[in-house]
Amino acid sequence: MRYINDKLDRSLSPIGVFDSGYGGLTILEKIKSRLPGYDYIYLGDNARAPYGSRSFDIVYDFTLECVRSLFDMGCPLVILACNTASAKALRSIQQRDLPDIAPDNRVLGVIRPTVERVIDVTKSGHVGVFGTTGTIQSESYPLELKKLSPELIVTGEACPMWVPLVENFESDGDGADYFVKKHIDSLMAKDPAIDTIILGCTHYPHLINKIKKFLPEDVNIIAQGDIVADSLADYLSRHPEMETRLSKKGTSKYITTESESKFAEFGEIFLKEPISVEHIDF
C-alpha cells in the first residue's frame, strides 16, 4: 500500500469500483457516463483472477482484502462490480465485516439491481442466467429472483470459457462461436420457455455480438452496466448522508494487482480512452 499511498490525493473521497479483473470496466463505463461528476478508483485484482472457479472462502477473503484497500484509499462507498464477488462475498462483508471495520461505509453489489429489472421484463416467468461457475453454483440469482417473485422458474448455465475468450481478445473471433452457441443451446434445451436471459458476468457484454447471433430473437437480454448505474444514481438520491461525503472533481484512478502496462492496454480497449494505471501489492 505504501506505493499507492504516496500517489493518492487525500482530499478526494471517491467511489470505489472493484472487480476481479477487467470485466468491471463495463460497469464503470456506464456508471461514469450516468454520474460523471464524481471521483472513481477502479481496483482490478488481475493477479488473482479469474475468481469464477474459486471457492467461496477464497473469493470472500480476496474481495474483503480489496474492499479494505479501497476504504484505505479514501472510498466511503464501494461497488462490487463482479458477480462472483457479489454472489460469494457481499452478504458476509455487509453483515459481518462492515460493522467492525467501517460502520459508516457501504458496499453494494450487482445482483440485486439486476434481478429487480428482470421481474419487470419477463412475461413467461422463465428466466435464464449465464455466469461463471462460482456465480451459478452459489444459486444467488435464483435465490434473489425468487425473493421478489417466488413463482419464477430460473435456470442457470455456467460458461467457464466465456471470460477467457474476452480476456484473450477473442470475443468476435470464429472460436467464440463454438463456446457461445454451446451454452446458449444448453440453456435453451434445459428450459425452452425462457424469454429473458441475464448476462450475469461483467465480461459477457463483450460477447454480445455472438450472443445475439445464437440466441432466439424473441429472448430479452439483460446486461448490467446501465442497470447498476441507474441503481447507484437512485441509491445516492436516497442517501444524502453518503452522497455529500463523496468528492466531485470528475477524476478516475485505475489500480491493478498485476502489470500496469497490461492493464492499461486492455483497459483502453474496454473504455475507449487512454488511462494511466498503478500497481498495488497485497
Ligand code: DGL
Ligand atoms: N468479473 C467476474 C464476474 O462478473 C468474472 C471474471 C472472473 O471469473 O474473475 O463474475
